[in-house]
Structure formats: structure tokens, C-alpha cells
Amino acid sequence: MIRHFFQIAWRNLLKRKFYSFINITGLAIGMTCCVLISLYIRNELSYDQYHVKKDRIYRVLQTFRSVQDGETLSSATPGDYQVWGCAPVGPALQADFPEVEKVVQFMSPVSLLLEKGEKRFQQDNLLCMDSTAFDVFSWKMLYGDPRTALTAPNSIVLTHTVAQKFFGNENPVGQMLRVDSQYSYMITGVMEDVPPNSQFTFNGLISMSTVRKYRAEMFDWWGYVDFYTYVLLKKNTSISSLDKQSSSFVKRRNSGDKGYAISFEKMTDAYLHSAAKRQPGPTGSLLNVYLFSCIAVFIMLIACINFMNLSTARSLERAKEIGVRKVLGVRPSSLMIQFLSESILLSLSAAVIALVLAQASIPMIGKLSGKDLSYTNFLTPLLPFYMTAFAVVVGLLAGIYPAWFLSGFRAISVLKGKFKPPVEGVSFRKVLVVFQFTLSVALIAATAIVYSQLKYVNRHDLGFQKDQMLVLNFEGDEKVQQNIEIIKKAIADQPGVVSVAASRAVPGEFLPNAGTQIQTPQGQMAEQAPFIYEIDFDFIPTYHIPVIAGRPYSRSYTTDSAQAMVINEAAARLYGYTRPADAVGKKFDQWGRSGTIIGVVKDFNFRSLHQAVEPLTLRYGYSYSLNRISVAIKGDNVPETLAGLRKTWSQIVPHRPFLYQFLDESFSAQYEADQHFGQLFTFFSCLAIFIACLGLFGLSTFMAQQRVKEIGIRKVLGSSVSGIVILLSKDFIKLILIGIIIAVPLCWWAMDKWLQGFAYRINVGPLVFIEAGLIAMSVALITIAWQSVKAAMGNPVQSLRNE
Structure with a gap:
């Protein structure tokens, strides 16, 4: 009987080729979209799932809010916390809580000049990390011992891609790399590249003992922020115990800071479910996942609606067939099975086409989404089973109403020629058309x-000049820092160069916070933690940042480099000044420097437009704190200007590659x-x-x-x-x-x-x-x-x- 149903279904498909084509095409495209969207969503949900111990790994979130004398720390919201924190919290947690099996910490990524013989690369995204890294995270070591690779000072573990740039496919363990033309690091391991579906995006690991060797004191500072802390709990333990005791832990360990608090977050929640600031890597959007899930459902519903509409609209064509079958004794249930068989056959045909289309479309969808959607994630052994089940479900969904509708025809009316399609069938088709175009209009508008x-x-006007702004990256090279003014002058003398400035960072890049005391309108010194730019005398005029009160830094004032500060409007408001001019002349104390505020600049978007302009201090930066040279150039002959700058750079800074980026491009990358x-x-x-x-x-x-x-x-x-x-x-x-x-x-x-x-x-x-x-x-x-x-x-x- 089933074979008979499918034979009839096949004949009907061939008999009505045009409508079969429309139905199969619609279902095939709909299924293709569902497969591709599911592949994208699966990739989003897979972040950090590759770690074997993922269910026991938690991140320590920390907040450093300002609490004045006499105030108490109210309960913090998730948005108050950040992943970026201090170093002492990790060892203290392991000492105070027996539930903690391991602690691993790492610092903000650095970019170092790596050299081996004639090969020289400025390598970014290098992390200084604890030796427990390979005990906590599931990163596979290709060469070297993971237990000891990050133990000794001046040790470095390279990813496979970076190692290949220097050594090809040979084992480089035990060889030395020259770092920033002054240090030597031993390669103690080569690991597989970090999977693309990971919040970790590093290219190499440097032993944390390397940092301790030079700056051991900061590992005891609760107020120094530059560390990310992860804890691995012992088996059969719960994070709730640590959560309940976090307040008493903070009071016991860091009682002097009333605004300090900690919380814990599951590592697998970091990508899609975290509200914490200062993330160590990329984050996704749960809203986007929901939106694309809805689009997949909408597309499949639209395809199914097409099938329902055409099947019910063509009811007159099959009315006599149904009447004859009923007269011959065929039951309505058997008719429903027959029509559902036709629907499932159509759906299965569409599923085969969808598989071919989906496989061919993966590279394009990967490019559109910016994700690594590989064929290996698509071609799984269970794929035929999943697609068959999906096709059957779609076939049933699309065919259930037409089957019920058609099987309900009265045989006598049909054979007498008095049959008219029920009014409810026409009304239902209208509802489906309305639904289709509701979705279509919504998608067009969205x-x-x-x-x-x-x-x-x-x-959007960001409040500073980003066009025709070239940023030279020298990553804190001491030789460049020591000769920064000479190098700036040599660059400024080049044809096509308008002005030159130096700074620690440029708009769009990572900025630290600084504990800063500024005199309030009431005359008290209030402490907050605004962002900080370390800049030279030429930064504000080079970037055309408007000064709305006071003045910018000037070489004409000898005290500007040691006893002056410029803030933005948001910082002035933070300390209680509604009129920016009222903040000028007020006292400040920041990072061991005291003096007066000399100017207030107009708020400018130094970060992404996802965030409002936040309080910012623009502090004069001594040469040892500078990392970037900003060059404002003319737009009439950019290639010639670049060639001249490259030549000048190779003459005055021969030991460093000429690395540059256009600010508008790097800012837009956000x-x-x-x-x-x-x-x-x-x-x-x-x-x-x-x-x-x-x-x-x-x-x-x-x-x-x-x-x-x-x-x-x-x-x-x-x-x-x-x-x-x-x-x-x-x-x-x-x-x-x-x-x-x-x-x-x-x-x-x-x-x-x-x-x-x-x-x-x-x-x-x-x-x-x-x-x-x-x-x-x-x-x-x-x-x-x-x-x-x-x-x-x-x-x-x-x-x-x-x-």
C-alpha cells in the first residue's frame, strides 16, 4: 500500500511539473537556509566547548567601584563587573578554598618583535600565562612537555602557525628566539593553534615567571589591574560555596578597598551570556542567535505555506479523483496517508537538493558571517539521518492541512459536478498569504x-580626525622611545606629512583605567577610575580634538609635563562639574603625579559607538610609556608618502619593521x-x-x-x-x-x-x-x-x- 501511495505521488509530481517545481524549489531553498543557519548557530554555541574540564572552569569577575567615606558597597549588578582584575585574588582563592584545584592567570596580550636569524616578525597576541595553563585548558602540545613548558623564566610556547614561520615543520624546542632586540627566550613547546570557536585568540604563551623576574611586586598589589583569573574546581564540588563566601573573603583579604568585590562566571557562558566588561577575547550576541533562529523558522514556514496554498488552491483539479476513490471504498484516513505521502516525497526531493546547495554555500556563508564554517562540521555520519527526519517533519507540516482538506470532500457532490471549494479553505489561504507578507515586510524593514x-x-562624527591618519606601531621599543622626538621630526619633514604625535594608544584601542582623585566643587578630593590616555604635546592638535575650556598641553609651560592634566566633559561631569570651565584649575592626584587641571576637551568617541563616551583623562606621557606614532598625512599622493615614510623609518629605526595602519580602517574594525x-x-x-x-x-x-x-x-x-x-x-x-x-x-x-x-x-x-x-x-x-x-x-x- 505504501509503495502504491508513493507511485501515485510520483505520477502527480510528473503530471503537474510547474507546481511541483515551485513547491520543491521553495522547500529546497527553505531547507538550505535552515541547514546553513543551524550550522552558524551551532558554531556560536560551540565556543569554549572543546575544553575537557569546561564544566569545572570558572572565571573570577572583579569590580573596582568608587565608594566614598561613610558609604557601603551595595550589591553590584552584572554590568559592574569586569574580567580584567588584579593578581593576588588567584593565589588567595586557592589558599582559602579547598574546592579550588588549580588557578591559572594570564595578562593582557602583548606584541613583541621576534627574531631568528634573518627572519623577523612583529608578533601580536602573545600572553604571559601561568604554568598551570595546560592542566586547566585542553590545548594540545605538539612538541615539548606541557607540565614544564611554562615554568622557567624566559620560556615561550609558540602556536603551530607561528612556529612554522620561523622553523617550517621541524621541532624547534630548545632553540632560542631574540625578543625586542634585547632578550633571549627559549622555545619550550609548540602547541596546536587555538580553535577558532574560542574566546582565547593568542599566538603564543610566555611563562608568567618571566614577568615575576622583572616586576614581582605587582603580584601583591590588589589595586594593580592587568590579570585574568580562572579557577578549576575539584570534582563533585560546587561554585555556590565560593559565591556565598565571596564577601567575607574580600573583607579578609582586601579590607582596605570598600569598593572591591568579586563574582564567578562559568567559562562556557563567556561568549554569549556574559555582561562583564574587559573581555579577554571576542564575544557573541545571544540576540543575534535568537534572530537567526527566528529567520530559519520563518523561512521554513513561508515555504510550507506555499505548499499549503498551492495544494488547497488546486483542490478542484483533484476533486473528481477523490470522489471516485471514495466511491470505490477508500477511507478518508487512507486518502490522508496518500496526500501526506506526496508531501513527504516532495520534501525528500527538496532535502536532496538542499544538501547539495548547502554544501556549495558554506564558503559564502562563512565569508558573510566571518566564521570558520568548515565542511567537517557539516558532513557528519548522522547527517543523512537528520536530513531525512527533517524532511519528513517538513513534509508532514506542509501536507497535514492539505491532506485533511482534500480528504474531506463529499463524493456525491463532486461526482454530480455541484462541488465548490469550502469557504474556510479560501479564507485559510488568505490568512497564510497575509502571514507570508507580514514576515516579508518585517524582514525588509529590519x-x-x-x-x-x-x-x-x-x-558619525566621532569628534576627532580619523581620516588620513596613519598610525605607526613600535610597541614600546626602548630605542624608539629614547629617540622619539628625533624620529617624530624626521617623519614630520617628509613631503605629504601634516603633523606628528606620539601616545600610548590611539582611538579604538585598549585603554587602562586609573585611580584618580580630583577636587570636587565642594573642595573635597573624590576618587574615581576614569580611562586614561598617555599622550605628548602634539596629540590633541594632531587629532583636532576641540578644547572647550582652558588649554591643551604646551611646550611653553614647563610644568605641563609633570603637574598638569586634561580631561574630557564626561570626566568633568563625573566629578560634579556641569560647566566644564569650572573644572579648570582644580587639583588632581593620579598615579604618583599631582597638579592642576589645565583644560577640558569636548567629548569624543574614543571607543566604539556601542558605548557612550565615558570619563577620560589625557595625561602627559613620558617617552617610556609611548607605543604609537600618529601621522596626519595629505590625501593627494598617499602611495608616495608611504614610500617616503618607509624609507625614512628604515634609516632611523633599522632594527624594526615598518608597521602601520590607517586609523579609519582599524577603528571601523570594531x-x-x-x-x-x-x-x-x-x-x-x-x-x-x-x-x-x-x-x-x-x-x-x-x-x-x-x-x-x-x-x-x-x-x-x-x-x-x-x-x-x-x-x-x-x-x-x-x-x-x-x-x-x-x-x-x-x-x-x-x-x-x-x-x-x-x-x-x-x-x-x-x-x-x-x-x-x-x-x-x-x-x-x-x-x-x-x-x-x-x-x-x-x-x-x-x-x-x-x-
Whole structure:
């Protein structure tokens, strides 16, 4: 019987090739989208899951809030904590809590000049890490002993990619690398590259004992922040014990800091579920995962709706077949099984096509999403089983209503020729069309909002000059620092150079916080922890940062380099000054330097537009604290200017490579994840709209065929082509208008949630929804009009002869 059902199903597919093509194409594209989106979501959910002991690894979150005398530390919110903290907390936790098996700490990434013979590379993302790293994390060592690799000072473990740059495929353990032209590090191991689905993004590990060798004292400072701390709990223990005792632990260990508190976070929650600041690596968006999950469901629903609409609309074609079968004794349940068999066969055919399309599309989706979506993650042994199950479920979902609808026809009415499709079937089809275009309009509007926000981000006035700004990276090289003014002058003398400045960091880069006391309007010294830029005399004028009160640093004042500070408007407000001019002349105390505030600059976006402008101090930086040289250049002959700078650099700094980046490009890199989201969102939205139009095309074609005689009679009676097209289109237009009305509030709500991730955002007005509605209406009308015009221009004689 089952074989008979599938034979009949196959014959029906071949008999109605056009509608079978539309159904299979819609289902195939829908399934392809679902497979690709599921692959993307699976990648997002897999971050840090490769660690064998992941369920026992927790991060220590720390907060350093300012609490004045007489105040108490209220309960902190998740957003108050940061992953970046002090060093003493790790050993103290291990000493005080028997539940802690291991503690591993690492510092902020550094960039070092590595040399071996003639090979020389400026290698970024190197971490100083404890020797317990390989006991806690599941990183595979290719060469060397993981138990001792990070024990001795001046030891370094390279990743496989970095090791290959210097040594090819040979084992380099025991060989020496020259570091920053003054130190020698021994290679004690080579490990596999860190998986791409990891919050850790380093290229090598340096033993923490190397840092202790030169700066042992900072490992005892609770106020010095530059460490990330992870703890591994013993088996059969719970983090709740540490959570409950965290307050008493802090009071016991760091009673002098009333604003200090700690918390714990599961390592596997770091990528998608963490609200903590100062993350050690990339973070994802749980909202994006939900959005793409919804898009996958929407696309599949749209494809299934197409199937339902076409199957129920073509009910008259199969009415007699159903009537004859019922007269011959076929039960309604058997008819339902037959129609479901047709649906499942269609779905299985679509699944085969979807597998081929998905495999071919993986590289493109990987590029759009910026993720490493490999074939190995796609081609699993269980893939055929999953796809078959998925196809059966889709077939049942798409076919259950048409099967119930068709099997319910009354045999007597059908065979007497008195059968008319039930009104509820027509109404249900209208509901499905409305649902389709509700989703389509919402997706069009959402895509427009996403791109408008990204355009706004790229064009927003940041408050400083980032165009035609070249940043030379010398990563704190002592020889460069000692001759910084000579090097700046040599660069400034080059044709095409407008001005030159030096600083510890540039806008868009990592900044430290600094415990800073500033005199309040009441005359008291209040301590806060604003961000800090260490800059030279030329930084503010080179970046064209407006000074709105007081003055910038100047060589004309001998005290500016030791007893002066410039702050931004946000910092002035933080210390109680509503008028920036009132902060000028007030006392400050910061990192061993005291003096007066000489100026206030206008707030500028030194970080991503995801965050509001935060309090900032611009401190004069001595040469030993500088890492970057900013060069403002003319835009008329950039290649020639770069060539001249490269030549000058090789003459005055021959021991370092000429490393540069354009500030606008590096600053825009902060929005790379947003750009990938926009591209991926647009791609799948377009496919969803295409599937909806595909179904509409099939439905309008069928409707035109059903009304061919009516069209012929109207033409004979003098109706124009335009009048007939309007007649055939107006029912669809009404449904699309209803879809637009429903889509607007739904889309506004969803995109308002997404826009909340930006401190600086566009205002979503009615225009974007009007445009989305017009686009959807235009696409739908074009889809319908092709068949409508074709039917309207047909020869009425031929249509009236048809019987």
C-alpha cells in the first residue's frame, strides 16, 4: 500500500511539473537556509566547548567601584563587573578554598618583535600565562612537555602557525628566539593553534615567571589591574560555596578597598551570556542567535505555506479523483496517508537538493558571517539521518492541512459536478498569504534598519580626525622611545606629512583605567577610575580634538609635563562639574603625579559607538610609556608618502619593521561583527522574500488559469487589459496591505531590542516601514502582474472554446 501511495505521488509530481517545481524549489531553498543557519548557530554555541574540564572552569569577575567615606558597597549588578582584575585574588582563592584545584592567570596580550636569524616578525597576541595553563585548558602540545613548558623564566610556547614561520615543520624546542632586540627566550613547546570557536585568540604563551623576574611586586598589589583569573574546581564540588563566601573573603583579604568585590562566571557562558566588561577575547550576541533562529523558522514556514496554498488552491483539479476513490471504498484516513505521502516525497526531493546547495554555500556563508564554517562540521555520519527526519517533519507540516482538506470532500457532490471549494479553505489561504507578507515586510524593514544603523556608525562624527591618519606601531621599543622626538621630526619633514604625535594608544584601542582623585566643587578630593590616555604635546592638535575650556598641553609651560592634566566633559561631569570651565584649575592626584587641571576637551568617541563616551583623562606621557606614532598625512599622493615614510623609518629605526595602519580602517574594525551580521541578515531575508514571491507567483498563475473564461468574457464585453490586471491583483493587494499593518509593530519591537546594543543609534521613524511596504508591494505586484498581463492579453476566443 505504501509503495502504491508513493507511485501515485510520483505520477502527480510528473503530471503537474510547474507546481511541483515551485513547491520543491521553495522547500529546497527553505531547507538550505535552515541547514546553513543551524550550522552558524551551532558554531556560536560551540565556543569554549572543546575544553575537557569546561564544566569545572570558572572565571573570577572583579569590580573596582568608587565608594566614598561613610558609604557601603551595595550589591553590584552584572554590568559592574569586569574580567580584567588584579593578581593576588588567584593565589588567595586557592589558599582559602579547598574546592579550588588549580588557578591559572594570564595578562593582557602583548606584541613583541621576534627574531631568528634573518627572519623577523612583529608578533601580536602573545600572553604571559601561568604554568598551570595546560592542566586547566585542553590545548594540545605538539612538541615539548606541557607540565614544564611554562615554568622557567624566559620560556615561550609558540602556536603551530607561528612556529612554522620561523622553523617550517621541524621541532624547534630548545632553540632560542631574540625578543625586542634585547632578550633571549627559549622555545619550550609548540602547541596546536587555538580553535577558532574560542574566546582565547593568542599566538603564543610566555611563562608568567618571566614577568615575576622583572616586576614581582605587582603580584601583591590588589589595586594593580592587568590579570585574568580562572579557577578549576575539584570534582563533585560546587561554585555556590565560593559565591556565598565571596564577601567575607574580600573583607579578609582586601579590607582596605570598600569598593572591591568579586563574582564567578562559568567559562562556557563567556561568549554569549556574559555582561562583564574587559573581555579577554571576542564575544557573541545571544540576540543575534535568537534572530537567526527566528529567520530559519520563518523561512521554513513561508515555504510550507506555499505548499499549503498551492495544494488547497488546486483542490478542484483533484476533486473528481477523490470522489471516485471514495466511491470505490477508500477511507478518508487512507486518502490522508496518500496526500501526506506526496508531501513527504516532495520534501525528500527538496532535502536532496538542499544538501547539495548547502554544501556549495558554506564558503559564502562563512565569508558573510566571518566564521570558520568548515565542511567537517557539516558532513557528519548522522547527517543523512537528520536530513531525512527533517524532511519528513517538513513534509508532514506542509501536507497535514492539505491532506485533511482534500480528504474531506463529499463524493456525491463532486461526482454530480455541484462541488465548490469550502469557504474556510479560501479564507485559510488568505490568512497564510497575509502571514507570508507580514514576515516579508518585517524582514525588509529590519534589513533597512540594520543597514541604516551601520551607515550611521560609519558616518558619525566621532569628534576627532580619523581620516588620513596613519598610525605607526613600535610597541614600546626602548630605542624608539629614547629617540622619539628625533624620529617624530624626521617623519614630520617628509613631503605629504601634516603633523606628528606620539601616545600610548590611539582611538579604538585598549585603554587602562586609573585611580584618580580630583577636587570636587565642594573642595573635597573624590576618587574615581576614569580611562586614561598617555599622550605628548602634539596629540590633541594632531587629532583636532576641540578644547572647550582652558588649554591643551604646551611646550611653553614647563610644568605641563609633570603637574598638569586634561580631561574630557564626561570626566568633568563625573566629578560634579556641569560647566566644564569650572573644572579648570582644580587639583588632581593620579598615579604618583599631582597638579592642576589645565583644560577640558569636548567629548569624543574614543571607543566604539556601542558605548557612550565615558570619563577620560589625557595625561602627559613620558617617552617610556609611548607605543604609537600618529601621522596626519595629505590625501593627494598617499602611495608616495608611504614610500617616503618607509624609507625614512628604515634609516632611523633599522632594527624594526615598518608597521602601520590607517586609523579609519582599524577603528571601523570594531564594527566587523555588526557588518557580518548585516550581510548575513540581508542574505537570508532576501531568500525568504524570494520564497514568498515564488509561492505568490504559483498561486497567481493558478488563479489566472481558473478564471480564464471569466477573463475571456470580460474582454469580449470590452474590458481593458489594465482593468483585468487590477481585477486579478486587487485581492492580493488587500492581503499584502494587511500584512504590512501587522508587520510594522512586530518589526519595530524586534529592531528596537537590537538597536539597544548601540549607545548612538538612529531613530526608527515611519518612513522605513513605508519604504519596506512599498518594496514588498512592488515585488508582489511584479510577481502577480506577469501572469495577470499574460492572461489579460490572451485571445478570448481560445479561452471561451476551452471546455
